[in-house]
Structure formats: C-alpha cells, structure tokens
Amino acid sequence: MQFSIGIDIGGTNSVMGIVDKLGKIQFEAKLKTQDYPNVENFVEACYHLLIPQLDILGINNFKGIGLGAPNGNYYNGSIEFAPNLIWKGVIPLAKLFRDKFKLESIVTNDANAAAIGEMMYGAAKGMNDFIMVTLGTGVGSGFVANGNIIYGHDGFAGELGHVIAVRDGRMCGCGRKGCLETYSSATGIVRTANEILETNNTYSILRTIDTITSKDIYDAALKGDKIALEIFDFTGKILGQVLADAIAITSPEAIILFGGLAQAGKFIFDPTHQYMEENLLKIYKGKVKLLPSELKETDAAILGAAALVWL
Amino acid sequence: MQFSIGIDIGGTNSVMGIVDKLGKIQFEAKLKTQDYPNVENFVEACYHLLIPQLDILGINNFKGIGLGAPNGNYYNGSIEFAPNLIWKGVIPLAKLFRDKFKLESIVTNDANAAAIGEMMYGAAKGMNDFIMVTLGTGVGSGFVANGNIIYGHDGFAGELGHVIAVRDGRMCGCGRKGCLETYSSATGIVRTANEILETNNTYSILRTIDTITSKDIYDAALKGDKIALEIFDFTGKILGQVLADAIAITSPEAIILFGGLAQAGKFIFDPTHQYMEENLLKIYKGKVKLLPSELKETDAAILGAAALVWL
Numbered sequence: 001m002q003f004s005i006g007i008d009i010g011g012t013n014s015v016m017g018i019v020d021k022l023g024k025i026q027f028e029a030k031l032k033t034q035d036y037p038n039v040e041n042f043v044e045a046c047y048h049l050l051i052p053q054l055d056i057l058g059i060n061n062f063k064g065i066g067l068g069a070p071n072g073n074y075y076n077g078s079i080e081f082a083p084n085l086i087w088k089g090v091i092p093l094a095k096l097f098r099d100k101f102k103l104e105s106i107v108t109n110d111a112n113a114a115a116i117g118e119m120m121y122g123a124a125k126g127m128n129d130f131i132m133v134t135l136g137t138g139v140g141s142g143f144v145a146n147g148n149i150i151y152g153h154d155g156f157a158g159e160l161g162h163v164i165a166v167r168d169g170r171m172c173g174c175g176r177k178g179c180l181e182t183y184s185s186a187t188g189i190v191r192t193a194n195e196i197l198e199t200n201n202t203y204s205i206l207r208t209i210d211t212i213t214s215k216d217i218y219d220a221a222l223k224g225d226k227i228a229l230e231i232f233d234f235t236g237k238i239l240g241q242v243l244a245d246a247i248a249i250t251s252p253e254a255i256i257l258f259g260g261l262a263q264a265g266k267f268i269f270d271p272t273h274q275y276m277e278e279n280l281l282k283i284y285k286g287k288v289k290l291l292p293s294e295l296k297e298t299d300a301a302i303l304g305a306a307a308l309v310w311l
Numbered sequence: 312m313q314f315s316i317g318i319d320i321g322g323t324n325s326v327m328g329i330v331d332k333l334g335k336i337q338f339e340a341k342l343k344t345q346d347y348p349n350v351e352n353f354v355e356a357c358y359h360l361l362i363p364q365l366d367i368l369g370i371n372n373f374k375g376i377g378l379g380a381p382n383g384n385y386y387n388g389s390i391e392f393a394p395n396l397i398w399k400g401v402i403p404l405a406k407l408f409r410d411k412f413k414l415e416s417i418v419t420n421d422a423n424a425a426a427i428g429e430m431m432y433g434a435a436k437g438m439n440d441f442i443m444v445t446l447g448t449g450v451g452s453g454f455v456a457n458g459n460i461i462y463g464h465d466g467f468a469g470e471l472g473h474v475i476a477v478r479d480g481r482m483c484g485c486g487r488k489g490c491l492e493t494y495s496s497a498t499g500i501v502r503t504a505n506e507i508l509e510t511n512n513t514y515s516i517l518r519t520i521d522t523i524t525s526k527d528i529y530d531a532a533l534k535g536d537k538i539a540l541e542i543f544d545f546t547g548k549i550l551g552q553v554l555a556d557a558i559a560i561t562s563p564e565a566i567i568l569f570g571g572l573a574q575a576g577k578f579i580f581d582p583t584h585q586y587m588e589e590n591l592l593k594i595y596k597g598k599v600k601l602l603p604s605e606l607k608e609t610d611a612a613i614l615g616a617a618a619l620v621w622l
Contacts, residue, residue: 129464143560145461145468152456152562153440154598159559162592164552167478174592241475248470249454249560251463281473281485287465 006306009069011084019306023121039087043096064104066308068113073155077107106308115142117304122294130252135261139181184239186214221267236271244279258293317617320380322395330617334432350398354407375415377619379424384466388418417619426453428615433605441563446572450492495550497525532578547582555590569604
C-alpha cells in the first residue's frame with residue numbers, strides 16, 4: 001500500500017499525519033506553529049516527527065506530501081501574505097518540504113483541502129461537481145467542477161465567504177461591506193445575536209450572558225429559546241440566499257457544510273435548506289443536496305491535505 | 312484539413328456553417344426555425360442544405376456536428392423545455408442529427424457555445440479560466456475553469472443572468488425578483504431608462520421618444536446626453552457588482568462581454584470595469600481583464616457551435 005503525508009498548517013496549531021490511500025490515518029502528530037518563527041525550523045521539526053515512520057514504512061512507499069495552509073496557492077506552492085500566520089510575506093512552502101523530504105509536495109488552502117478530503121473519503125465520494133463550505137471563524141469554500149478543484153487563473157478561486165451577501169451590509173475584515181462571512185460564520189452569528197437582542201424585547205436565555213459565543217446560541221436553541229431560533233433562521237437565510245446564487249453558477253450535485261457552525265445540525269441546516277430552495281431558479285429546485293461533512297473535524301484537515309497527492 | 316459543422320438554433324432563425332479547424336467559415340446557410348414545427352423536418356432541411364458540401368469535401372473529413380441551442384443540455388444532447396422554441400418538451404437533438412448525418416453530434420446552450428468559440432478563435436485564445444457573458448435580450452453566461460466548460464452535475468450551470476443582483480429587485484420572467492438580466496440586458500437597460508426618466512426632471516433627448524429601445528439610449532449617449540450616461544452607469548454598476556462576486560468564485564483571467572449591449576463599447580465597459588474593481592476583494596484587484604468579444608456577432612454562433620467537436 002502507498003502512503004501520503006498530510007499536513008494542515010494553522011495559525012495556532014499544525015497537525016500532520018501519515019495516511020494510506022484508503023484514508024486511514026496511520027500516525028498523527030501536532031506542533032505549535034507559533035513556536036517556529038522561522039519556517040525552516042518548522043519544516044525541520046516536521047521532518048523529525050515523521051522520519052521514524054518514513055523509516056518503518058519505507059520512503060519509496062510515499063507518494064508525496066500534501067499541505068493545507070491559509071492563503072496556500074496550488075500553482076506556485078507558496079503561502080502568500082497569510083494574516084493569521086507567524087510567517088509573513090511569501091513562503092515557498094512546497095519547495096521547502098520538497099527539498100527536505102525529497103518527496104513531491106503540493107500546497108492548497110484549507111477549504112480546498114477539505115473539499116478534496118470529502119471527495120476522496122467523505123460525503124462527496126464519487127461526485128464530480130460539488131461545493132464545500134467551511135463555516136468556522138470565517139467562511140471558506142472549495143468548488144469542484146468536472147472532478148477538479150476550481151483554482152482559477154491565479155490559484156485564489158473559491159472565496160465564497162467574500163461574496164457580498166448584503167449590499168452595504170456589515171463591515172468585514174477584508175475592508176468591504178456585507179460579505180457572507182460577516183453573517184454565516186461563528187463570529188457572524190454572534191453579531192446577529194447581539195443585533196437581534198438589542199432591537200427586540202422578547203425573553204431569551206441569551207440575555208443573561210455577558211459575552212455570547214456561538215456555542216451559547218446553540219445551547220439556547222437546544223432549549224427551544226425563541227431568539228436563538230430566530231438567530232439561526234436569519235443566519236441560514238443569508239447563507240441559503242448566497243448558496244442559491246452559487247448554484248446558478250456551478251450547478252453542483254451537493255453542497256457540503258463543514259466546521260463549527262455546521263455542527264449546529266438542524267438549527268443551521270433546516271433554515272439554510274429552506275431559503276436556498278426558496279431562492280433557486282426553477283431548473284435547480286429540489287436537485288441540490290445540502291449535506292453535512294462525513295469527516296471528523298480533527299481528521300478532516302489531515303485527510304484533505306494527504307489526499308492532495310492522489311489527484 | 313478537417314472540418315466541422317456548426318449549427319446555432321434560435322427561436323426565429325437558425326444559422327449553420329461548415330468551419331475548418333482554424334476557424335474559417337467555408338460555407339454558410341440559414342433557415343427559419345419556425346417554418347419547421349416538426350423537428351425531424353428541420354433536421355432533414357439542414358441535411359439537404361449541407362449535403363452538397365459534404366459530397367465536395369468528403370464526409371470522412373468531418374469530425375462532427377456542434378449544436379448551440381437555448382436550454383441545450385451537453386450531457387444528454389437534448390433541448391429541454393425551451394420557452395422560445397417552437398419545439399416543446401424534451402427534444403433529443405444530438406440523436407436526431409447523429410442518426411441523419413452519421414456524424415458525432417454534440418449539443419450545448421448558446422452561451423457555452425459562445426465561450427468555446429471565444430476560447431478557440433477569439434478573445435480567450437489560450438486561456439484556461441474565463442467567463443463569457445452574453446448581454447442580449449437576456450443575460451447568458453459560460454464559465455470555463457481548467458480549460459473546460461463548467462456544465463455542473465445536470466448540464467445547466469452558468470446562469471449568471473439569474474444571479475440575484477438586487478435583493479427584492481425587479482420582477483424577472485423566471486418568477487423571481489432582482490435577477491441580473493432584469494438590469495444588465497437590452498431589455499433591462501430600457502427598464503432603467505424608463506425608471507430614471509420618471510423619477511428625474513433633467514433634460515434628455517430620450518424624453519422625445521415614445522418607446523425607447525437600447526439603441527436609442529446608445530445614440531443619446533453618443534451625443535453626450537446626461538441621462539443616457541446615467542443609465543449606462545447604473546447598468547454597469549449592477550453588472551460590475553455581480554461580476555465581482557463571480558470572480559470570488561472562479562477567479563478568471565478575463566471576462567468577455569458579447570452581444571448587443573456589449574456593442575455599446577466604452578459606455579458599458581467603463582462603468583462595468585469601474586464598479587467591478589471597486590467591489591473586488593483585494594487579492595483579485597487589477598488582475599481580471601474585461602474584454603470585448605473578438606468574434607463577429609454573425610459568425611460567433613456558428614464558430615462556437617462548430618468548435619464544440621474539437622474539445
């Protein structure tokens with residue numbers, strides 16, 4: 001059996017694993033990204049964590065290394081100006097790993113890696129056309145058409161989180177207004193909660209909490225809190241509207257939701273699906289599945305990165 | 312040299328041609344689609360128009376037939392419920408042509424055919440990632456990623472004209488509100504003209520016209536009419552905003568504008584480009600070309616359809 005190495009680089013932690021072609025993680029390890037202000041030392045540390053496994057399994061049995069990273073660019077193998085990473089500017093990540101490990105190394109961004117993981121081992125198995133949407137602190141996405149990730153001419157396609165959901169809407173970290181991620185993310189839903197609580201006098205458990213988190217809103221919804229349900233309804237409405245427009249562009253078989261907010265289950269899936277259907281052009285109605293990810297949150301990052309080398 | 316047959320089927324007229332691989336139209340003919348309520352008779356009529364050419368050039372030198380048609384579906388070769396065609400329901404167009412001509416026959420919709428024509432012979436030559444937008448009575452589009460048309464899982468991808476440009480905006484023929492084509496098409500710009508003339512007292516040549524057409528607005532703009540320029544500015548603003556969102560999804564090298572409204576030149580290109588840039592996420596700014604089609608309006612339909620068989 002052949003193996004690949006999957007490494008997911010995050011602002012705080014990086015996780016890595018050795019994965020067989022069937023998607024079984026054979027070995028797993030973790031590093032604190034911030035402990036390595038010098039990226040060469042980070043590559044070195046990965047090497048020392050993985051080398052015993054390379055010796056046991058035989059380096060010839062490794063197809064390559066897949067790397068998922070914020071602002072990772074598939075075409076040139078670099079991380080480019082990632083705001084949340086300790087490494088600034090342009091980092092030639094694939095080259096550094098290739099030189100150290102003597103293995104083919106491929107970079108992409110986290111959402112594209114998640115899409116590939118889902119396509120090889122998860123909810124999108126066998127699909128050629130789908131959209132992966134990651135609902136975390138922000139909103140990321142990976143678009144797959146004709147069985148391939150849409151990278152675009154510069155490697156930066158798939159920024160669904162920065163499609164304008166509400167014209168002249170909420171201020172976004174990107175400097176523009178009304179981006180999807182200011183509404184339908186873990187941070188967006190908290191903004192919605194604060195807005196609704198301010199403009200409305202209905203009783204809510206949430207009024208007793210000082211600094212509301214997305215988890216608080218979920219817990220309140222579980223208890224049937226009306227305001228919490230209204231918050232999820234609004235969040236799903238904005239997401240459903242944007243998904244309906246995205247469907248008009250790529251007509252996917254399914255849209256897969258992943259990440260913290262997706263774990264709210266029916267509270268987010270039900271309104272998103274309802275508003276998506278309501279807003280669809282007739283030829284797409286009732287055709288597009290809205291599915292939860294089938295990968296464990298902890299495994300998905302490693303699996304997605306590892307799967308990069310099999311495409 | 313090998314040849315292909317390109318046939319563009321329209322509600323009123325159908326045009327067809329024999330095209331060599333370099334994109335030169337060697338023979339051209341035209342039929343009134345509405346004269347053939349029975350589609351088999353239409354295929355027969357095409358056959359009789361083209362057969363002398365097939366005899367001269369040798370049937371073995373033909374790679375196949377490409378057909379562009381409204382609601383044409385690439386996957387199953389059918390026209391499905393095209394509202395503007397005399398043939399109702401599902402028409403197995405590719406099969407009918409294949410059986411009659413004994414040549415490979417491929418169907419797609421008009422906007423995708425235009426995209427393929429542009430990629431092989433026009434402004435998108437050598438590009439792997441671009442968006443074709445046809446601004447006619449309605450708005451059509453063809454998205455190309457990784458060198459392939461994005462057909463989506465059902466063959467119906469690329470309906471940019473039905474992306475919601477203005478939430479709860481103008482009523483669209485599709486039954487929904489605010490679709491791009493209610494603003495940035497030949498009919499949309501006339502609606503804008505009537506709206507602006509009604510809500511505004513500024514002098515305009517357009518006030519002397521009973522039933523304004525998009526041509527009248529163009530002619531007035533040529534004369535420096537302020538209202539006409541304002542109408543184009545608004546039309547370009549809505550189009551530019553939608554294009555900025557589409558870029559966030561597929562990150563194309565270029566967007567190519569085609570069709571009647573695109574022929575207004577700088578009057579539509581300048582505001583569209585300005586608002587597109589203003590609304591782009593930073594990583595895309597200054598990178599995406601906005602180009603006019605390089606195919607003659609009369610040739611484009613035939614060339615695009617004919618090019619289908621070379622992909």
